[in-house]
Amino acid sequence: MKVALGSTKISESQSNVKTCPKCGGKKELIVNIAGEGRKVPCLCHCESEKYERLQETEEQKQKMLRLEKLRSHSLMGKQFENCTFENFELNNQNKGMYKLGKNYCKNWQEMKERNMGLLLYGSPGTGKTFLAFCIANGLLDYMIPVIAISSIGLLNRIKETYDSWGREGEIEIINNLKNASLLVLDDLGAENNTSWAKEKIYEIIDSRYRDGKPCIITTNLTREGLKKKLTGDDGISRTYDRIVEMCYPIEIRGQSRRIETAKEKEEVIKKLIN
Ligand SMILES: Nc1ncnc2c1ncn2[C@@H]1O[C@H](COP(=O)(O)OP(=O)(O)OP(=O)(O)O)[C@@H](O)[C@H]1O
Ligand SMILES: [Mg+2]
Ligand SMILES: [Zn+2]
Numbered sequence: 001m002k003v004a005l006g007s008t009k010i011s012e013s014q015s016n017v018k019t020c021p022k023c024g025g026k027k028e029l030i031v032n033i034a035g036e037g038r039k040v041p042c043l044c045h046c047e048s049e050k051y052e053r054l055q056e057t058e059e060q061k062q063k064m065l066r067l068e069k070l071r072s073h074s075l076m077g078k079q080f081e082n083c084t085f086e087n088f089e090l091n092n093q094n095k096g097m098y099k100l101g102k103n104y105c106k107n108w109q110e111m112k113e114r115n116m117g118l119l120l121y122g123s124p125g126t127g128k129t130f131l132a133f134c135i136a137n138g139l140l141d142y143m144i145p146v147i148a149i150s151s152i153g154l155l156n157r158i159k160e161t162y163d164s165w166g167r168e169g170e171i172e173i174i175n176n177l178k179n180a181s182l183l184v185l186d187d188l189g190a191e192n193n194t195s196w197a198k199e200k201i202y203e204i205i206d207s208r209y210r211d212g213k214p215c216i217i218t219t220n221l222t223r224e225g226l227k228k229k230l231t232g233d234d235g236i237s238r239t240y241d242r243i244v245e246m247c248y249p250i251e252i253r254g255q256s257r258r259i260e261t262a263k264e265k266e267e268v269i270k271k272l273i274n
Contacts, residue, residue, distance in 0.1 A: 075148065123220060
């Protein structure tokens, strides 16, 4: 900070301002107050560096707090926090999935603007949930509000809220979903086949559709199976039609990872026996 000072009186006193013994910078400035030069304390180089470092730490702390808040609003179960691209175990089957997920996050602005979601479908244990939560965590790291929950979990939350707060509570939870830039709806189609569940799923999907906000959906039903499952009692496939428009379908094939894990465990047990 530089202060332009005019009178001779002031430049005389400028010579004896305090300086820092460490950096040699001025610790005082002379400012013109009502025509008179007055000494006021100021930060020398090392002090201002220290101040900047403190501010950075504070900003980092605030960022972590915001991130924590976003995470707690994401409704994501603790067990999914380790679904990250760093923990992604690559094999011949899932290279494409890894690339897809990474690039989805990288191109998030475009995905968002064009309302590009994904419908990840395929047999159990192929890593659909893992991929969807990798994307969710990847975006959360960039402070993008995401909600990631299974359809059963979400419906249970709606039910619980309804029980304690009535219809208004239910509306609130559905409205809260609106705040999420991305909704990851895991295992769609695994919920009970009731009119109530279908109606709620419709409300959720329709709200995303109206707001033009993307969804990533995973299911182990086929597309036909999902369509059938979501079709209302009146026989009209409103929900599925919206999903088709919003979510690009990608079939995830391959062997179940769960079978591989079971095989590894079998080896461990065999060692215990022999
Ligand atoms: N890329 C990966 N890296 C590490 N672990 C993975 C990966 N993909 C899947 N897994 C693990 O393999 C198991 C099965 O994966 P996941 O639950 O994602 O399958 P899914 O396709 O969603 O199955 P379902 O259709 O039954 O829901 C999980 O324990 C998951 O953590
Ligand atoms: Mg799954
Ligand atoms: Zn100093």
